[in-house]
Structure formats: C-alpha cells, structure tokens
Amino acid sequence: MTSAIISAADALALHSAGRDIVFLDVRFAPDKPDSRADYQAQHITGAHYVDLRTQLQGQGGGTAGARPLPGVEQLQQDITRWGINPDSLVIVYSDKTHAAAARAWFVLEWAGHQNAKFLDGGLNAWIAAGGTTSNETPADGHGTFEIITTGHLPTASADEIAGLIATNIPVFDARDPAGYEAGHIPGARSISSKLVLDETGHLLPKPAIEALFAANGAKPGDTVGVYCGGGVAAALESLALREIGIDARHFVGSFSAWSADPARPVAQGK
DSSP states (O other), X not given: OOXXXXXHHHHHHHHHTTOOEEEEEEEOBTTBSOOHHHHHHSEETTOEEEEHHHHSOOOOOGGGOSSOOOOHXXXXXXXXXXXXXXXXXXXXXOSSOHHHHHHHHHHHHHTTOOXXXXXXXXXXXXXXXXXOEESOOOOOOOOOOOOOOOOXXXXXXXXXXXXXXXXXXXXXXXXXXXXXXXXXXXXXXXXOGGGGBOTTSOBXXXXXXXXXXXXXXXXXXXXXXXXXXXXXXXXXXXXXHHHTTOEEEEOTTHXXXXXXXXXXXXXXXX
C-alpha cells in the first residue's frame, strides 16, 4: 500500500531535485469566511491558495449535508488553474487546520488523481526542514490532468452508514466529544480526528493509530464508516485509517446530512 503521507524532508528533497510538484495551501476556520490573508502572509513558495468553501465542496443544504463534494466541472477548472498534470505530485498542507488539507487530499484522490500527498506537520514542518516560503501569489497554471471518473476513494450514504451499524461494523464520529455528546448517529463510536495527530500536527506513528482504533473494534483489513459534522474532520480520520490498512468509507454529508432527515434517529450523550 502506497502511503498518502509525505514528510517535509522528503518533499523538500524532491522539490530540490526538480520533481514536478504542485503545492496546495488549504486553510479553514468555521468562523472565518476567508483565510486568504493568512496565506498571503506566508506560504510555501509557489503554493496555490485553495478555498475549501468554494473549491472543495459543492452547494450544501438539507440531506446533501453542509459540505458535499464539489461539482466535477468546477473542480476541473480549479485543477487546471492549479497547474496539475497527470504525473504531478500534489502536496496538500495547512498551517494549523490539517483536516482541511486532508479534505483536499480526499477530493483529489476521489477525482482520480492518484498522486496526492498530505504534508505531515504542514507549513511549520516545511519551515523547520529548511523549505522556503513567500508572500507572493503564483500565476495560474495550465494543468492537463482531466477528471474522467470520480469515486476513486469510497464514500458512504446515510443508508449505507445505517447498514454498517446494523451489522455491527464500526462507524466512527470524528468530531470532538462535545459535538458527539450533543447529538450523533446511534451506534456510532466517538474518536476525535484530533487524536490521530500529535501536538506538532504530525500524524501519530502507525502502531499508535492502530492501537487507538483497535481499542474501538477496528483492525487493519476491516471496513469501517467515518463521519463528522460536515465532512472535513472525517477526511483526516479517513486518511489515518487508510494509512493503517483500514478501508474507511467516508460519509461526506456527515451528521449535517443525517440530522436534516427527520426520519433519522439521533442519540445524545456518551
């Protein structure tokens, strides 16, 4: 299994060797409409700014959830503008909101680009490794990668999540415990996506991730479901699960989609 994680040292070495790399800077805060100013203050040299709300999601609402996957036509335009070619190595990163970068990884892989990597530790790790940064915005690219089909990473519908739970297959809620306790899918198990990262924003070693999920009924080779509030935190959890060989089915609509359907039950508490 090929890892979707790349270290800052490896990324810097490939960049220095002239590898065709496209860096995508993805920052997100639910209470902040636009993080472009943070990007403009400092980002990896040559990195393109990615707005999660307009480029990594479609029109949300109702049982589609808060952040459904983006439309193919719009995503194709952005991929072209970012300069992504079929053989490009695409490295996604964030400054602090690593789940947002994982959402970019998920979208690109789902759309068929099989060489997207999550920069472990994000921007801070790049700087610590000696990578250069800039406050200049790169020109639009002219990428040649074309989306032929989607679905190259598995997703799950609300019915499929309900089916997993009915057959005692683990479904993980990637929100913080407070969100889970306020309302969750009955039968789902609470594992915050923050638990797969250390205090520096690096993914935990694989044995530690395996132990975390083994304690909650999932081991390498298993299939599980995962969701969050709107499909961002669950992308990070899906990434971590896939790194240890667990087939994570990402319910992109997540709890925002589930709770919008009055026919769906909601549980509260731990």
